Amino acid sequence: MATSDKGLVGIPLRAKLSAKYKNSFAYPTIKDRCPVILCKIIDHLYRERLSIGKVYGMEAQEGLKKIIDLLSGLRYEMQTNKEIKPLSDGRKCCQIWNDYLNDEKNKGEGTTWFSASWMWSECYLYRRILESMSIVHELRDFDFFRHQKEEGFRDSLLSMEQLGEWLLQILPGEYPSCSVETQSLFNTLLQISLWGNKCDLSISAGSKQSATGNTLDQLQSLVDRILVDQSSLAWSSLEVSNQTVDIVMDNAGYELFTDLCLADFIISCNKATKVRFRLKNQPWFVSDTTRQDFDWTINNLCGENENSALSKLGARWKSYLTNGMWEVLVDSFWTYPHVYSELQQVDPQLYSGLAEAKLVIFKGDLNYRKLVGDINWETTIDFKICLQGFLPTNILSLRTLKADVVSGLENGQAEKLTSQDKDWMINGNWGLIQFAQA
Numbered sequence: 245m246a247t248s249d250k251g252l253v254g255i256p257l258r259a260k261l262s263a264k265y266k267n268s269f270a271y272p273t274i275k276d277r278c279p280v281i282l283c284k285i286i287d288h289l290y291r292e293r294l295s296i297g298k299v300y301g302m303e304a305q306e307g308l309k310k311i312i313d314l315l316s317g318l319r320y321e322m323q324t325n326k327e328i329k330p331l332s333d334g335r336k337c338c339q340i341w342n343d344y345l346n347d348e349k350n351k352g353e354g355t356t357w358f359s360a361s362w363m364w365s366e367c368y369l370y371r372r373i374l375e376s377m378s379i380v381h382e383l384r385d386f387d388f389f390r391h392q393k394e395e396g397f398r399d400s401l402l403s404m405e406q407l408g409e410w411l412l413q414i415l416p417g418e419y420p421s422c423s424v425e426t427q428s429l430f431n432t433l434l435q436i437s438l439w440g441n442k443c444d445l446s447i448s449a450g451s452k453q454s455a456t457g458n459t460l461d462q463l464q465s466l467v468d469r470i471l472v473d474q475s476s477l478a479w480s481s482l483e484v485s486n487q488t489v490d491i492v493m494d495n496a497g498y499e500l501f502t503d504l505c506l507a508d509f510i511i512s513c514n515k516a517t518k519v520r521f522r523l524k525n526q527p528w529f530v531s532d533t534t535r536q537d538f539d540w541t542i543n544n545l546c547g548e549n550e551n552s553a554l555s556k557l558g559a560r561w562k563s564y565l566t567n568g569m570w571e572v573l574v575d576s577f578w579t580y581p582h583v584y585s586e587l588q589q590v591d592p593q594l595y596s597g598l599a600e601a602k603l604v605i606f607k608g609d610l611n612y613r614k615l616v617g618d619i620n621w622e623t624t625i626d627f628k629i630c631l632q633g634f635l636p637t638n639i640l641s642l643r644t645l646k647a648d649v650v651s652g653l654e655n656g657q658a659e660k661l662t663s664q665d666k667d668w669m670i671n672g673n674w675g676l677i678q679f680a681q682a
């Protein structure tokens with residue numbers, strides 16, 4: 245439970261969250277949710293060994309046994325609170341991870357699964373899964389979450405079609421980019437993209453999560469669930485046209501579709517001449533979008549029934565990608581253990597890249613945790629203070645709450661929310677639209 249002035253009860257104010265605090269969501273994450281995610285991968289690899297063998301060859305099929313052993317060992321390490329180990333799969337970022345481990349050791353911080361910072365241990369899990377896959381050359385880039393992401397996409401097709409039809413109706417509108425009507429549509433698209441973030445597969449430990457029903461009908465009833473809404477500040481930051489907006493993406497499936505709708509609107513109402521999508525370079529937190537997922541999604545939209553809104557949007561979005569109005573960028577920093585106040589030092593090039601944009605939209609819960617440092621803040625603290633100097637340009641966060649980290653609330657709001665819904669910080673039913681001006 246979080247309080248306005250002291251943050252989470254029983255955890256030192258402004259401490260980094262860690263599974264060593266049983267009161268934090270970090271604890272059940274490392275204890276239960278992560279092992280379940282691992283079990284599901286093991287199960288999937290075992291069940292699909294023959295079909296994997298057909299595609300990747302006999303050696304890969306044989307190699308799966310070793311991978312499964314490694315993943316079972318990883319689960320054991322996690323559940324028995326072993327030391328975090330150096331990585332050795334020869335990928336470029338090994339050094340980054342091993343330096344991080346050494347730094348934590350030198351600082352006297354916890355370096356076991358339950359004593360380490362939550363951000364580090366949870367990110368490290370996904371990196372270790374990748375390391376296990378690396379022992380079989382053919383499976384080095386195998387996406388062990390792809391089937392779940394594709395299922396999430398297919399299960400949301402009806403909601404996507406409804407949203408797509410609406411988008412196609414409003415897009416060609418003659419809205420001057422500064423009109424009240426355009427601003428109101430912008431706010432609607434921000435909310436659609438915000439609630440799209442409910443559909444991630446990591447909070448449910450990989451169980452089905454898809455959109456159902458008509459999102460637009462649902463928006464009105466969700467308005468009171470937006471705890472902070474600074475949409476108008478984001479709108480004002482886009483006063484001038486001929487500029488770039490970046491979106492640091494989160495989940496594939498329905499959320500990705502909502503993000504593409506938002507990006508299209510930003511271009512169509514002349515708020516930007518370019519939108520850059522920033523994606524993960526490896527399978528991450530189950531449902532996060534990789535380049536492959538992005539391309540697969542656009543191609544599958546194009547392949548829908550030719551009269552459907554989805555195929556029209558697919559073709560439209562493909563043309564944005566071809567003519568350079570949309571660009572896809574894959575950066576390795578997003579899958580490092582670092583929080584964003586460390587970005588400039590660790591990846592100065594990426595920091596300058598972000599600074600070229602007029603606005604960077606950060607999608608989702610994990611991005612929010614990284615923005616605010618995954619710290620036990622008092623819930624009333626200013627969002628901008630929590631960024632701890634990370635402000636390459638204007639920042640907008642669209643996030644449903646799925647971790648017990650929050651900022652920018654009013655005094656007494658956290659307590660009121662707890663009496664209304666004891667799981668408000670972690671159940672994904674509450675949202676934030678938070679802005680920080682550079």
Ligand code: F6P
Nearest residue numbers: 444446447608609610611646647
């Ligand atoms: O497991 C940690 C966590 O950050 C959760 O809090 C959240 O459910 C999930 O991972 C990722 O959420 P998102 O896809 O919104 O970043």
Ligand code: MG
Nearest residue numbers: 444495529532
């Ligand atoms: Mg995610």
